[in-house]
Amino acid sequence: MINKLIAKIQKTGAPIVVGLDPMLNYIPEHIQKKAFAEYGETLEGAAEAIWQFNKEIVDKTYDLIPAVKPQIAMYEQFGIEGLKAYKKTIDYCKSKDLVVIGDIKRGDIGSTSAAYAVGHLGKVQVGSKCYVPFDEDFATVNPYLGSDGVKPFIEVCKEENKGLFILVKTSNPSSGEFQDQLVNGRPLYELVGEKVAEWGEDHMGGSGYSYIGAVVGATYPEMGAVLRKLMPKTFILVPGYGAQGGKGKDLVNFFNEDGLGAIVNSSRGIIAAYKQEKYAKFGAENFGDASRAAVEDMVADISGALNAR
Amino acid sequence: MINKLIAKIQKTGAPIVVGLDPMLNYIPEHIQKKAFAEYGETLEGAAEAIWQFNKEIVDKTYDLIPAVKPQIAMYEQFGIEGLKAYKKTIDYCKSKDLVVIGDIKRGDIGSTSAAYAVGHLGKVQVGSKCYVPFDEDFATVNPYLGSDGVKPFIEVCKEENKGLFILVKTSNPSSGEFQDQLVNGRPLYELVGEKVAEWGEDHMGGSGYSYIGAVVGATYPEMGAVLRKLMPKTFILVPGYGAQGGKGKDLVNFFNEDGLGAIVNSSRGIIAAYKQEKYAKFGAENFGDASRAAVEDMVADISGALNAR
Numbered sequence: 367m368i369n370k371l372i373a374k375i376q377k378t379g380a381p382i383v384v385g386l387d388p389m390l391n392y393i394p395e396h397i398q399k400k401a402f403a404e405y406g407e408t409l410e411g412a413a414e415a416i417w418q419f420n421k422e423i424v425d426k427t428y429d430l431i432p433a434v435k436p437q438i439a440m441y442e443q444f445g446i447e448g449l450k451a452y453k454k455t456i457d458y459c460k461s462k463d464l465v466v467i468g469d470i471k472r473g474d475i476g477s478t479s480a481a482y483a484v485g486h487l488g489k490v491q492v493g494s495k496c497y498v499p500f501d502e503d504f505a506t507v508n509p510y511l512g513s514d515g516v517k518p519f520i521e522v523c524k525e526e527n528k529g530l531f532i533l534v535k536t537s538n539p540s541s542g543e544f545q546d547q548l549v550n551g552r553p554l555y556e557l558v559g560e561k562v563a564e565w566g567e568d569h570m571g572g573s574g575y576s577y578i579g580a581v582v583g584a585t586y587p588e589m590g591a592v593l594r595k596l597m598p599k600t601f602i603l604v605p606g607y608g609a610q611g612g613k614g615k616d617l618v619n620f621f622n623e624d625g626l627g628a629i630v631n632s633s634r635g636i637i638a639a640y641k642q643e644k645y646a647k648f649g650a651e652n653f654g655d656a657s658r659a660a661v662e663d664m665v666a667d668i669s670g671a672l673n674a675r
Numbered sequence: 676m677i678n679k680l681i682a683k684i685q686k687t688g689a690p691i692v693v694g695l696d697p698m699l700n701y702i703p704e705h706i707q708k709k710a711f712a713e714y715g716e717t718l719e720g721a722a723e724a725i726w727q728f729n730k731e732i733v734d735k736t737y738d739l740i741p742a743v744k745p746q747i748a749m750y751e752q753f754g755i756e757g758l759k760a761y762k763k764t765i766d767y768c769k770s771k772d773l774v775v776i777g778d779i780k781r782g783d784i785g786s787t788s789a790a791y792a793v794g795h796l797g798k799v800q801v802g803s804k805c806y807v808p809f810d811e812d813f814a815t816v817n818p819y820l821g822s823d824g825v826k827p828f829i830e831v832c833k834e835e836n837k838g839l840f841i842l843v844k845t846s847n848p849s850s851g852e853f854q855d856q857l858v859n860g861r862p863l864y865e866l867v868g869e870k871v872a873e874w875g876e877d878h879m880g881g882s883g884y885s886y887i888g889a890v891v892g893a894t895y896p897e898m899g900a901v902l903r904k905l906m907p908k909t910f911i912l913v914p915g916y917g918a919q920g921g922k923g924k925d926l927v928n929f930f931n932e933d934g935l936g937a938i939v940n941s942s943r944g945i946i947a948a949y950k951q952e953k954y955a956k957f958g959a960e961n962f963g964d965a966s967r968a969a970v971e972d973m974v975a976d977i978s979g980a981l982n983a984r
Contacts, residue, residue: 387787389786389790390800390801398802402801402802407801407802407803407804408801408804408806409799409801409806409808411801411802412799412801437783437787437790439781439783439787439788439790439791439794440787440790442790442791442794442795442808443790443791443793443794443799443808444794444799444801444806444808445762445794445799445806445808445809446755446758446759446762446808448794448808449755449758450755453754453755471781471782471783471817472748472780473780473817474746474748474780475845475846475847476847477698478696478746478748478749479748481698481746481748481749481751481752482748482751482752484752485748485751485752485753485754485757486751490718490721490752490753490754491699492699492716492717492718492720492721492753493707493711493716493720494716495716495717497717497718497753497754499718499751499752499753499754499755499757500754508780508782508817508819509819509853510817510818510819510842510845510853510854511842511845511847511849511850512847512849512850512851512852512853512854513849513852514847514848514849515845515847515849533819533820536784536819536820536824537784538784538785538820538821538823538824539823540820540821540822540823540824541820541821542821543821543822543870544818544819544821544863544866544867545819545821547856547858547863547866548858548859549856549857549858549863550857554853554856554858554863557853557856558853561852
């Protein structure tokens with residue numbers, strides 16, 4: 367799957383991923399009204415609004431981008447109905463040949479991580495039959511429990527030709543509270559980064575990159591530069607572009623000389639683009655076109671920064 | 676909710692929680708057969724088997740115990756249908772007046788943690804209406820992202836009179852890989868423990884304990900003793916008893932002098948008790964009675980150890 371991701375990045379020229387994290391207040395009035403007219407102001411209605419919103423954004427951007435990253439929390443908050451919209455979104459994106467990164471940040475003790483891995487990336491056995499419950503292509507994983515919490519995910523990736531992005535240094539303001547603590551003079555995130563590189567070494571795609579990747583926030587470009595060198599064969603998923611404060615020029619550090627090695631996520635900046643002054647001309651009715659313009663601008667920003675280095 | 680948990684522990688004399696983590700291979704043949712006869716060997720069939728299994732265990736043990744801890748991964752692995760069984764289990768346990776600890780180990784950046792918090796412990800707004808999607812009483816939370824990933828959960832607990840157990844030192848073999856790393860001569864889990872105590876201070880129940888608790892594995896009793904002193908007002912959820920290796924005498928360290936401050940989880944040891952030689956006499960047909968006997972033995976083991984100290 368890392369090979370497919372890289373091939374699609376090369377084809378589109380866009381090392382970016384659109385974060386499908388639909389808060390209800392991002393969703394234009396007319397979409398919400400229609401969904402509520404059909405299903406009422408219910409969890410089902412919210413799920414329908416999310417799904418219609420996602421579908422329009424995907425329809426307007428899928429030819430420009432290699433991948434999407436639905437954040438499961440934004441669906442899970444609406445319970446079972448929300449999770450149905452999550453699954454529907456995954457299936458639709460796959461039908462458009464997009465790589466789907468499930469931003470699930472799961473992680474537990476061994477047997478429990480195995481259950482998450484099977485549910486999200488693999489197959490689950492029921493009697494003599496097998497099912498693929500969620501079927502994302504990649505998943506994000508929290509490493510706090512150490513190797514035996516991560517390895518069951520890796521095992522499933524190996525069997526199913528899928529991949530992971532493991533949290534190393536997250537984009538949020540307080541990520542340093544534990545992640546930056548010095549261990550023998552070096553921050554913890556470097557240790558985690560080394561471990562990710564080690565886990566990844568035996569799990570290489572044909573592309574020179576491992577299918578065991580890392581998450582490093584765009585908001586910490588200097589740390590990104592260090593981690594880039596520490597994990598040369600690790601693909602880095604970079605959240606925090608746009609709304610969280612990261613800009614194209616901050617991102618060059620996350621890429622290797624080959625122009626690969628990183629994929630930058632933007633969520634609100636793309637999916638709620640129509641709410642920005644810059645894209646207001648499209649109007650809420652044409653929010654999908656605003657998202658398309660925002661994708662084009664983001665690709666230009668990042669490509670420009672990469673070409674200028 | 677911490678007050679209710681403590682009142683129920685005092686009433687039952689059982690500082691234990693039954694982990695409802697139903698792997699399909701724990702579920703007796705006759706339950707599986709019946710579920711598959713009705714729904715086929717499908718995800719729905721698996722969910723029905725899980726639900727019937729849980730129901731019997733709850734029916735046979737609810738009067739002896741204060742709380743249950745369903746592990747969401749064991750349901751999530753069966754996709755949407757599995758998550759419906761998770762929700763059904765929560766609702767049924769609450770109808771039996773059990774405290775429900777959702778073992779979800781979620782944790783993300785602020786706005787995303789807020790979505791998880793709302794979905795699991797709070798209410799979600801849809802237009803002018805409010806819904807309670809999963810409605811657990813407590814949830815487990817992963818602290819790797821720091822304060823701003825944890826605080827949205829705390830805010831919802833405050834509003835909704837609910838609680839958390841935050842991972843400090845987990846029970847699995849490789850938990851030390853990152854959690855034991857020394858920061859200024861002290862292991863990281865102590866720093867996390869201090870932070871949990873700090874987060875908890877402003878969020879005290881009337882009982883002398885905070886509703887912001889910690890998770891510390893039974894498999895590390897010496898670390899448990901240190902953490903007990905470091906977090907005197909923190910309730911500790913202690914996994915790893917029984918099948919993972921913890922025993923009653925290892926557990927006294929986790930309790931305060933008042934006999935409170937900890938609640939010990941056993942999953943496989945209780946729910947799959949009928950598979951142990953010790954409880955084989957019950958037979959698979961009476962697996963619920965085997966679970967009841969295992970609960971009684973566990974309570975005796977822990978009470979005995981507490982009385983002997």
